[in-house]
Amino acid sequence: MRVAVIGLGDIAQKAYLPVLTAEPGLELSLMTRDRAKLDRVGEQYRISRRHPDLDGLLADGVDAAFVHAATSAHVPLVEALLGAGVHAFVDKPLDYSLAGSRKLVEQAEAAGLSLMVGFNRRYAPDHVEALEHPRDLIVLQKNRSIGPEQARPFVFDDFIHVVDTLRFLVPGEVTRTSVRHRAPDGLLHHVVLELSGDGFTALGIMNRLSGSTEEVLELSGRGAKREIVSLSEVVDHSGGRPALRRRGDWVSVGWQRGFVQMCRVFLDAVRQGVTLSGRDALLTHELCEQIVRQVEDGDGAAPTG
Template identity: 60%
Template sequence: MKVGCIGLGDIAQKAYLPVLSARPGLELHLQTRTPATLEQVAARHHVPADRCHTDLDALLAAGLDAAFVHAPTAVHPEIVARLLDAGVPTYVDKPLAYDYADSRRLVERAEERGVSLAVGFNRRHAPGYAQCAEHPRELIVMQKNRVGLPEDPRTFVLDDFIHVVDTLRFLLPGDADHIDVRAVVRDGLMHQVVLQMSGPGFTALGLMNRLSGSTEEILEVSGQDTKRQVLNLSEIVDHKGQPSVRRRGDWTPVARQRGIEQVVDHFLEAVALGKTLSARDALLTHDLCERVVLTALEQAL
C-alpha cells in the first residue's frame, strides 16, 4: 500500500511517522515544500529519495492508495480537495478547515466522489477515554489547559478546544437539548471558554483556560455513585469508596496511549478492505465549534 504523508511538522514527526514507518507492507512517501526538512525526516525513517517529494503533483503521480495530511490548517481545504478529486482516501489532522463552510464542502466532496475522508480525533481511540464510554456518564467534565497562550478565538477553538468538543460529543449518553457557551475574550484574544451541554439525566462540561498556570488534560465521568478520572491520558483513577489507580505501563508507547496507533490502524484497515469512511459525524463537531467561536465573538462585543 502506497501511503503519502503531507506536511512534516511537529505532529507528523512526533506522533504519526513513527507509527506509519513501523507498519509492515506500507510504501511510505513524504511531501513537504522544505527540502532540508524532507531530507532530515526521510533519513530518520529510512525513506528512499524516490519517495520524497517537494510538491503535491509529484506525490499524486506516485499513485497513492491513501494519504495523511498534517500540513498547516490554512491549506487543508486545497490539499484535501485535490486528494479527494484524485480518488485518494484521506486522513486529515483536525480540523478539516478553520471555516465551517470549507469543512462542509470537503465532506460533501468526499461523499459525491465516494472517497474516504477521516478526521484525526485520536482521543476517541485512546484507551483511557474509550473505557470512559463504558462508565456511567451522568456528569462529564473535561478540561484541557495551557500556560500563557491566549489566542485568536477561531484558532483557539479549531486547533485545540476542538478536542474537548469532540470528546464530549463522543461520550454523551444521549442527544443534548441544551447548549451554552461562556468565553473570556480580551483585546481580540480568547483566554478561556466553557461549553455546557445537557440532556435528559446528563450534563457535560468542557473547559479550557489558556492562562491556567499548568498544561494539563483531565477527564472525569461520574454516575451511579462512581467516578472515573483520566489524567493526561496516561493515568486512570476509579472512585468507588477508595480510589484505585492505574498508570500507563512503562513499555506502553505514548502513541498507543493517546490513540494514535489505533486511529491510524482503523483508517488503514478501512482502506485495505475497500471500506469508505465518512466524515459526516466529524462535521457535527466542526459545526459545534463554529457555534462556540461565534458565541465567543458576540460576547466579546
C-alpha cells in the same frame, strides 16, 4: 499500499511517522516544501520517496494520504487528493471555516472516498473504556499556559479536541448547549462548553492563562467517579478509596493516546474498500463554529439548542 505523509511538522514526526513506519505492507512517501526537512526525515525513517510538491507526489502514485500540513492549506490539498481519487486522513480541523469543512466532506462523499479527521481521543483505550462507566456528569479540562488567542484558531486548533471528546462521551442525545467565555481584550482567555440531555451534563473547559498544561477528564455517577489524567493515568474513586492505574511500562505513547488504533482504522478501511464518512466529524466542526460566532459577537453566556 502506497501511503503519503504530507506535512512533516511536530505532530507528523512525533505521533504519526512512528506508527506508520511500523505498519506492515505500506510503501510510504513524504511531502513538504522544506527540502532540508524532507531529506532529514526521509533519512531518519529510510523513506526514499520524497516530494517537495503535490504534483510530483500524485504522479508517483498514492492510494491514501495523511495530511499534517498547516490548517490553512487543508482545503486545497485535500481537494486535490480527492480529485485524484486518493483517500484522505486529515489532522483536525478540516478547515478554519465550517463552509470549507463541509465542502471537503461533500466532495469525499460524491467521489466515494474515505475522509477521516484525526480525533485520536476517540481511540485512546482509557476513553473507550470510559464508555462503560457511569457518566451522569462529565467534566473535561484541557488547560494551557500559552496565552490568549483569537477565537477561531483557539477553538478550531485547540478546543476542538474538548468539543469532540464530549460529543463522544455523552451518554444520550444533547438537547441543550450553552457557551461561556472571557475575551476582555478581543482575545479569548477561556471558554466553557456545556452539553446536557436527559440525566446528564457535560462540561468542557479550556483556560489559556492557567499557568499549567493539563488534561483531566472526570466521569461520575451512581456513587462512582473515574478520573483520567493526561490520557495515561486512571484514578477510580468508590467508597472513599481511590485506586490508581498508570500506563504500563511497555505500552507505547502512540497506543495509549489512540494514534495507533486510529491510523489502523483508516488504513484497514482503505485496504478493505470500506468508505469512512466525515459527517460525524462535521458535527464537531459545526459546534466549534457556533462557539466562535458567539465569542465574536460578544455574547458571553447565551444558551442555544
